[in-house]
Amino acid sequence: MSAPGLVIFDCDGVLVDSEPISMRELTRAINAVDVEMSEREVSTVYAGGTLEAIQRDVSLRRGGPLPSGWIDDFYSARAEAFARELRPVAGARETVEAVQRLGWETCIASQARVVKMEQTLVLTDLADLFPPERVFSATMVRRPKPAPDLFVHAARECGWEPDACIVVEDSVTGVRGARAAGMRVLGYAARNRPEDEAMMLSAAGAQIVRDMREVPGRVAV
Incomplete structure (x- = not known):
């Protein structure tokens, strides 16, 4: 059959x-490069998007390129949070x-x-x-x-x-x-x-x- x-x-x-953990860690990463966004705003704007597109948008909001290793630092922090909490x-x-x-x-x-x-x-x-x-x-x-x-x-x-x-x-x-x-x-x-x-x-x-x-x-x- x-x-x-x-x-x-x-x-x-x-x-x-994973979304609450991802959005929390992403909010921390974004605010760490002097782009002020609340977790609610981050979730509304970026949920469902690719990290490549998110990285481009954060760069635009910052008015310049992100520090070298920014995305890798986010990946690492998120992976550690997943291991603890997911x-x-x-x-x-x-x-x-x-x-x-x-x-x-x-x-x-x-x-x-x-x-x-x-x-x-x-x-x-x-x-x-x-x-x-x-x-x-x-x-x-x-x-x-x-x-x-x-x-x-x-x-x-x-x-x-x-x-x-x-x-x-x-x-x-x-x-x-x-x-x-x-x-x-x-x-x-x-x-x-x-x-x-x-x-x-x-x-x-x-x-x-x-x-x-x-x-x-x-x-x-």
């Missing part, structure tokens, strides 16, 4: 609860396993580098759910989210057409990319997050889920 389709999971904020998103494992039991194939498509995903998935005991050939990074395509390239690439590599794919995302950037690829999108907006996040995901074209454990039921519809 063939699978009904492919469920594509984002990683940060969907499977691993946890899976509540219900992430049971959600992926339930989707797989329903017969759907699964993969990951993230803006993050593969090495970062390897670290976060191991730290959260989720690595066994996704073999390496089912982990896709924006570094593998020409244009990152919100372009559709990464989602189209992931679907193609897994042997599926876009209309047979469902994407689980937590950022407007990701939702726009998935919709541009012609895919249905479930937008994860945890109940403890600001209500405007759910509104923005919905406006971008996502069907909202407030608990990751709602995903299998939505997929089965």
Whole structure:
């Protein structure tokens, strides 16, 4: 019996609860080079973006190039914080396993580098759910989210057409990319997050889920 389709999971904020840690450490790094931004502002402006684009924007706000090694120092501080604090998103494992039991194939498509995903998935005991050939990074395509390239690439590599794919995302950037690829999108907006996040995901074209454990039921519809 063939699978009904492919469920594509984002990683940060969907499977691993890394976004609060990443935004906190990014805020520290930005303020350390005399660019004053609050953590809320950093999250609003940069969530879902690539670090290369973030680095360019911070340079513009600073009015000049960033110190040598700035991005490497951020990577190091974030990795140390992940090792101390990182946890899976509540219900992430049971959600992926339930989707797989329903017969759907699964993969990951993230803006993050593969090495970062390897670290976060191991730290959260989720690595066994996704073999390496089912982990896709924006570094593998020409244009990152919100372009559709990464989602189209992931679907193609897994042997599926876009209309047979469902994407689980937590950022407007990701939702726009998935919709541009012609895919249905479930937008994860945890109940403890600001209500405007759910509104923005919905406006971008996502069907909202407030608990990751709602995903299998939505997929089965």
